[in-house]
Amino acid sequence: MKKPKLLVIGSVNTDMVVKSHSLPKPGETVLGGTFFMNAGGKGANQAVAAARLGADVSFICKIGNDAFGEKSKQIFEDEGIDTSYVLLDTENASGVALIAVDDNAENCIVVASGANANLHASDIKDLPSVIEQYDYVLMQLEIPIATIQEIVEIAYQKNVPVILNPAPAQILSKDLLSKLYLITPNETESEFITGIKVTDAESALLAAEKMHDMGVCCVIITLGSKGAFIYKDSQYEIIPSLKVKAVDTTAAGDVFNGAVVVGLMEGKSVKESVQFACKAAAISVTRMGAQSSAPYRNEII
Numbered sequence: 001m002k003k004p005k006l007l008v009i010g011s012v013n014t015d016m017v018v019k020s021h022s023l024p025k026p027g028e029t030v031l032g033g034t035f036f037m038n039a040g041g042k043g044a045n046q047a048v049a050a051a052r053l054g055a056d057v058s059f060i061c062k063i064g065n066d067a068f069g070e071k072s073k074q075i076f077e078d079e080g081i082d083t084s085y086v087l088l089d090t091e092n093a094s095g096v097a098l099i100a101v102d103d104n105a106e107n108c109i110v111v112a113s114g115a116n117a118n119l120h121a122s123d124i125k126d127l128p129s130v131i132e133q134y135d136y137v138l139m140q141l142e143i144p145i146a147t148i149q150e151i152v153e154i155a156y157q158k159n160v161p162v163i164l165n166p167a168p169a170q171i172l173s174k175d176l177l178s179k180l181y182l183i184t185p186n187e188t189e190s191e192f193i194t195g196i197k198v199t200d201a202e203s204a205l206l207a208a209e210k211m212h213d214m215g216v217c218c219v220i221i222t223l224g225s226k227g228a229f230i231y232k233d234s235q236y237e238i239i240p241s242l243k244v245k246a247v248d249t250t251a252a253g254d255v256f257n258g259a260v261v262v263g264l265m266e267g268k269s270v271k272e273s274v275q276f277a278c279k280a281a282a283i284s285v286t287r288m289g290a291q292s293s294a295p296y297r298n299e300i301i
Helices: 042-052 067-078 114-118 127-131 145-157 187-194 201-213 252-265 270-284
Strands: 005-009 013-019 034-040 056-064 086-089 095-101 107-112 136-139 162-164 218-222 228-232 235-239
Touching: 005 042, 005 145, 005 252, 013 067, 034 042, 034 067, 042 056, 042 067, 042 136, 042 252, 056 067, 056 114, 067 086, 086 114, 095 114, 127 145, 136 145, 136 252, 145 162, 162 252, 187 201, 187 218, 201 218, 201 228, 201 235, 218 252, 218 270, 228 270, 235 270, 252 270
Parallel strands: 005 056, 005 136, 013 095, 056 086, 136 162
Antiparallel strands: 013 034, 095 107, 218 228, 228 235
């Protein structure tokens, strides 16, 4: 039986993390932190999460001609990810994220996009013939929106379902939304897209219905520690998260997205895929780091 193939398109960063008692206020310096340097970037995190859970993953991204980029590519190869479409940018540095994490596992992040901002659909030769080889395409919003729009259009024409994790938050066109199979915003991202502030199940339903009316087939709104809200075919429910002691929530959403797609690729229902993803995300928040926090298949089982 042919193994389903996933194409992840997105960002790759090196995360420089400082863990301290509290997050600094504007103009404040907080002392006493512990420093970590980890592989990150939403695209890379999701690619690694899916690969660790057993998916056949290819990753399209752009790295700088520097030590960070070289290290990132090596990590992808070590994780069993196809790096045929990892592109080299000779003009811009690899992406870097500066992350502060407090004792409650809350974080704040500043990203220098570097080569990620220079990833264009035209960089991939015969992109339509590349995309049609895959069963799903997974993307985020840390690369240019014009690139995302072009890839969504190609995938739509080729009948390849696209899952979009609309992070970081921005307003999206109805045309783009209408060509998605699945969208996975959190509360903030849902409000950016719909104008509806998500605070509970009732407001999540209103936001999900609006995204569905804009053309998205299926909506999953992640609610942090409260779980995930699913809307499909006018049916909806909340899948609760697992209760764990969180130490770092940095890549929880990315692990969730990678796991959801793996579930779908294996023929699970949307509900079953979200339940699977909630388990993966729960494990990830008990560990420091982004890619390094992603669980392996046997840990979830």
